[in-house]
Amino acid sequence: MTPSTGVKTLKIDGRDFSARPDETILDVARENKIFIPRMCELNGLSTVGACRLCLVEVKGSNKLLPSCVTHVEEGMEVTTTSERLTHYRRMIVELLFSERNHVCSVCVSNGHCELQNLAQKLGITHVRFPYRNPKVEVDASHERFVIDHNRCILCTRCVRVCDEIEGAHTWDIMGRGVDAKVITDLNQPWGSSATCTGCGKCVHVCPTGALFEKGRSVAEMEKRRSFLPYLTLMREEHE
Template sequence: MSVITLKIDGVDVAIEEGATILQAAKELGVRIPTLCHLEGVTDVGACRLCLVEIEGLNKLLPSCVTQAAEGMVVNTHSDRLQEYRKMVVEMLFAEGNHVCAVCVANGNCELQDLAIEVGMDHSRFPYRFPEREMDVSHDRYGIDHNRCVLCTRCVRVCDEIEGAHVWDVAYRGAAAKVVTGLNQPWGAVEACTSCGKCVEACPTGAIFRKGSTVAEMTRDREKLEFLVNARENREWTR
């Protein structure tokens, strides 16, 4: 595999050809905020928090799905990008019903962490207060659509790691939401293996374990990484 060299925030970094800008930034130790990105599953560039500036281009590009190129000059933390990311987080809070004080993931939520990181103390956008339902028909888990940010991490984990494809996205625009089966109650979907990978993958308190109360939800991201590596390296125990 050939190696390419690019410049990120003024520092040269060498990485294998075919790697993304996000991967190159991680190699350099530069943090780029993400929400829909999850190690071990395909990137989709949904959240737009990882946008970066590339010299010679007028538009911003998502670093998680943009391949690094030889000689590329990338800026990851300009004032323009910082303001854009703050706006995106504010919009995520405004379009849902994210009440941290009563959320099972309070203190262990990636959206909450991002709000702190970008310096959000309020949303400049009017709150929509959409009417969204909960589904607790599953024996072990539940989903609160009020907290969902449509990152589709649950969809990709269930499809690419577990192979069950229980989750998908239905409807469009403001009505879009993740659904189980053919928009059936989660507990009625026979394809669900109750593995809990979707719970581990969810960045907020949208998908949770039953019995969890405020601020009790913790996750083990390394579990997903282990499963991916074990599958690729054929390290399954028999």
């Protein structure tokens, strides 16, 4: 069968797939249950290509390409897992662990954390680089939620869900480099934010225990994300 106009055929890990031209490599992989690690990408949000975990090898390109923002092309041959990719992914996850103070054993998200799970999946049993141990705050001023910057990996999912889905744009990033930090409004206590609607979407898209509901103890914070693709689709239908 020949593909209809516009449909692209490509190979991922040696298997043949067809895809719409507006799909990314990651979209196709996800549809077909091929796991590509990522932290900043979340189905239903815009993509930023920031965490660099979803880099893949594409035949003919000497650069590694972020699968979340790279659109499929006819005849593309993609490799999602290789020794080299795993090596880089491990280093990136180790960097994330070394950046802030991730103490899994006392974390509300222990056992439900994307960072923790990915570390295990990549076979990381220790972090080879010294921990940075920055002094960052925990903001519990919101009546229902808490942000613990110790566990934030700056994936900006909260920023995007608040802007794109809720439409409040309460969150953004301040500063730059390793000192960057997510903030609410004018870097004020979350509880005093006039723009926050308290919808809690940011909490549920957060991959780690950085954003959580009050009253949750160690390992008790399970996140719910199924609402997201649904909301995004509803939104697109209305537009």
